[in-house]
Amino acid sequence: MNTSREFARILDQNDSLKDFREEFYISNEKIYLDGNSLGLLSKRSEKAVLDILNSWKTLAIDGWTEGEYPWFYLSEEIGKQFASLVGGESKELIATGSTTTNLHQLLASFYQPEGKKTKILADELNFPSDIYAIKSQIQLKGYDPNEHLVQVKSKEGHLLEITDIIDAMTDDIALIVLPGVLYRSGQILDMQAITHAAHERGILIGFDLCHSIGSIPHELSKWGVDFAFWCTYKHLNGGPGSVGGIYVNERHLGMEPGLSGWFSSAKEKQFDLEHELTPASTAGAFQIGTPHVLSIAPLIGSLTIFQEAGMESIRKKSLQLTDYLINLIEAELKDYSFEITSPREHDARGGHIYLTHPQAASICKALKADRIVPDFRSPNGIRLAPVALYNTFEEVWQTVLTLKKIMKEARYRKYENRRGVIA
Ligand SMILES: *Cc1c(COP(=O)(O)O)cnc(C)c1O
Numbered sequence: 001m002n003t004s005r006e007f008a009r010i011l012d013q014n015d016s017l018k019d020f021r022e023e024f025y026i027s028n029e030k031i032y033l034d035g036n037s038l039g040l041l042s043k044r045s046e047k048a049v050l051d052i053l054n055s056w057k058t059l060a061i062d063g064w065t066e067g068e069y070p071w072f073y074l075s076e077e078i079g080k081q082f083a084s085l086v087g088g089e090s091k092e093l094i095a096t097g098s099t100t101t102n103l104h105q106l107l108a109s110f111y112q113p114e115g116k117k118t119k120i121l122a123d124e125l126n127f128p129s130d131i132y133a134i135k136s137q138i139q140l141k142g143y144d145p146n147e148h149l150v151q152v153k154s155k156e157g158h159l160l161e162i163t164d165i166i167d168a169m170t171d172d173i174a175l176i177v178l179p180g181v182l183y184r185s186g187q188i189l190d191m192q193a194i195t196h197a198a199h200e201r202g203i204l205i206g207f208d209l210c211h212s213i214g215s216i217p218h219e220l221s222k223w224g225v226d227f228a229f230w231c232t233y234k235h236l237n238g239g240p241g242s243v244g245g246i247y248v249n250e251r252h253l254g255m256e257p258g259l260s261g262w263f264s265s266a267k268e269k270q271f272d273l274e275h276e277l278t279p280a281s282t283a284g285a286f287q288i289g290t291p292h293v294l295s296i297a298p299l300i301g302s303l304t305i306f307q308e309a310g311m312e313s314i315r316k317k318s319l320q321l322t323d324y325l326i327n328l329i330e331a332e333l334k335d336y337s338f339e340i341t342s343p344r345e346h347d348a349r350g351g352h353i354y355l356t357h358p359q360a361a362s363i364c365k366a367l368k369a370d371r372i373v374p375d376f377r378s379p380n381g382i383r384l385a386p387v388a389l390y391n392t393f394e395e396v397w398q399t400v401l402t403l404k405k406i407m408k409e410a411r412y413r414k415y416e417n418r419r420g421v422i423a
Pocket of ligand 1 (some may be wrong): 098099100101126127130146179183208210211300
């Protein structure tokens with residue numbers, strides 16, 4: 001392992017994606033390793049927001065159908081841009097809602113308990129919002145979440161085993177919701193194998209792609225996944241609260257959504273304003289009300305960067321960055337009781353690394369004081385996301401060397417080992 005700064009610089013020089021860094025607003029004073037919580041603003045997103053504002057300014061109501069990006073079709077247009085990121089067709093995709101509201105919509109549509117099959121299978125490591133949504137949908141169907149939500153357990157607290165997931169697919173499971181990439185350990189679940197096992201047992205399955213979209217390639221249609229949903233403010237750099245996405249497999253299109261609204265309508269029928277809904281024959285049917293145009297706007301710009309860079313190249317560099325980070329941590333921090341809980345195998349590792357340490361909260365505060373932005377996850381996790389589109393190998397090098405200094409000088413002891421309001 002070459003631990004020199006020069007080596008990091010050589011890796012940067014040889015990086016085929018290095019020019020994309022210029023597309024983003026990057027503070028020279030900081031090293032930002034939190035792009036999997038909130039991606040950075042790109043110049044293209046900024047321009048797109050100003051363009052949309054201008055269309056409102058100059059076109060007013062006519063902005064719905066005129067201008068460069070007519071608002072009435074924007075959700076579908078952005079849906080098309082998701083196609084290469086998730087491996088789906090345009091008609092299976094729509095930009096709408098947020099992760100949590102999209103999950104509510106999809107559960108309201110696909111969770112149809114019948115006969116023996118009444119339960120939902122999830123896991124005990126998923127982000128709480130997904131679990132809250134699942135519990136409320138179970139309750140809305142008149143069942144007790146304590147009995148009807150089954151959560152696959154993790155043996156060591158950070159990873160899930162595919163055999164445990166498959167073993168939990170019992171006769172009483174109606175539907176499964178799992179993350180594509182776990183938000184803490186960054187483990188990738190084998191979506192293809194899990195989907196196959198679920199379908200063999202007559203169970204519907206959907207994935208939360210919040211931490212996988214824009215960081216790893218997907219083939220949802222090829223894998224036969226029933227549905228998926230995601231946010232766009234993490235790896236997709238859509239900005240705080242930017243509009244999320246839904247994928248619904250072609251074989252389910254044409255159905256009435258669980259939660260209907262006038263934007264669920266077939267577009268040509270929508271302004272007939274009838275009280276009988278004619279649902280769109282595309283994933284557009286899973287929209288509810290008027291799209292949040294100003295919060296879709298950044299995606300017009302940010303997604304073009306993904307089309308240009310290509311998911312294969314992004315994934316390749318992402319793995320190089322996390323390999324490099326892991327190797328440096330092992331070489332430089334072995335005396336300081338950090339544990340890397342992310343998988344080592346490439347096919348099981350997403351776009352970030354999860355380190356645990358008993359003093360994680362104070363270590364994160366010390367890193368921030370040294371102008372490095374990590375992500376603390378209670379109770380003892382440090383999430384580091386070197387993002388392929390805008391982070392450098394030298395930044396990874398600087399981070400590990402700073403961490404080493406903080407540990408060596410025990411500088412983290414100056415800070416309380418407690419999380420802030422947002423962590
Ligand atoms: C980020 C994230 C969310 C956030 O949900 P919102 O509705 O977008 O606030 C939900 N689930 C997972 C797994 C996430 O990573």
